[in-house]
Amino acid sequence: MRFLLTDDQRALRDGVRLLARRFGPDALRTAVARPGLDRALWRELGAAGFFALRLPEADGGVGLGLPETVLAFEEAGRALLPGPLAATHLAAGAVPGAADGSVVVAAADGELVEWLAEADVVRGDTTGAVPLRSVDPLTPLHRVPEPAAADxxxxxxxxxxxxxxxxxxxxxxxxxxxxxxxxxxxxxxxxxxxxxxxxxxxxxxxxxxxxxxxxxxxxxxxxxxxxxxxxxxxxxxxxxxxxxxxxxxxxxxxxxxxxxxxxxxxxxxxxxxxxxxxxxxxxxxxxxx
The missing domain is CATH 1.20.140.10 (Butyryl-CoA Dehydrogenase, subunit A, domain 3)
Structure with a gap:
């Protein structure tokens, strides 16, 4: 099956790719040397509508669909953007501040919870969470004893x-x-x-x-x-x-x-x-x- 992107979808993909260049090779290596969530980058993602892509325009969102969101997340993965992107995106509209990037949301939707210590809001039960040494220096991890089903x-x-x-x-x-x-x-x-x-x-x-x-x-x-x-x-x-x-x-x-x-x-x-x-x-x- 072949999927052809519309002009608007290509423009969205290219726009996210340009935004992702904010986290270029120099920023990437700086983050490896000094791990921590870049709140300024997070707010830029929020201001660009990354977290509010599927939120209705009447609620301050972009009003796009799941296919467009997948394109944006593909570009985020391509650039190795750090942080609980999916959890914050899915919390937009439900957690105040998630949509505009002023709040970071982590989610316990499996055995591993990413960025637990740096999140402003944590969705799910993290009782007894144990910090782990992560193989990825850009992704701090905690393990929870009773994992929840993933969305x-x-x-x-x-x-x-x-x-x-x-x-x-x-x-x-x-x-x-x-x-x-x-x-x-x-x-x-x-x-x-x-x-x-x-x-x-x-x-x-x-x-x-x-x-x-x-x-x-x-x-x-x-x-x-x-x-x-x-x-x-x-x-x-x-x-x-x-x-x-x-x-x-x-x-x-x-x-x-x-x-x-x-x-x-x-x-x-x-x-x-x-x-x-x-x-x-x-x-x-x-x-x-």
Missing amino acids: PLAVLLTAAEQLGTAARACELAVRHARTREQFGRPIGAFQAVQHLCAELLVRLETARAAVYAAAVTADPADIAAARLLADEAAVRGARDCLQVHGGMGFTWEAEVHLHLKRAWVRAQRGGGGTESEDLLAAALLTEAG
Whole structure:
């Protein structure tokens, strides 16, 4: 299935991409060295309408739909924007200040709660939460003893972020393959590297079709399938991108290792892995009678 974006959707995507440049390579490395939520960036996202995309215009929102929100979250994932983006977006209209970015909202919608200590509002029971050492330096984590079920929309928005990481990993791998030389030739001329890049693209476009379709239908089974494909595209894509970079991929100079770590963390959010597999299996069995 092929999805063609409208002119307005392309403009929205490009606008979010421009906004995401506010969190460029220098800001990214500064955040790694001094972890903490950038409240100024958060307010900029709010002022641009990122958190209020689906809020009706009568309530001060942008009045767009789920497909447009998925496009915005894809760009957020591509740029590695930190913070509980999905939780704050889903709280817009229900939690005062969430829509304009003046309030940060975290949610206990799985075993792991992100940014618990820096949130102004926490939705869900976090009694007994234990801080964890996070593999991703940009995502502080707490574990809760009794995880709550994840909101299907939060699952879809996580899939969109994973899609953004998969797209960025593909872009970084191809760029490096074209410019890095070995034995007097770009490494992209070697078949093994070409295969890695081709597999990156196939997984990316398969996940993109599934995520966009789920954004249109909002069906729980479609969302579960999209999440599984997006997790695979992000994690395997970042790993293959790191493989294309070789030893350089493990260094702080390379962006790819941060994408891999973020993809690992997102894959553990509520609605991922076994939870989505069980939901999708149940839906398929029901459909088969």
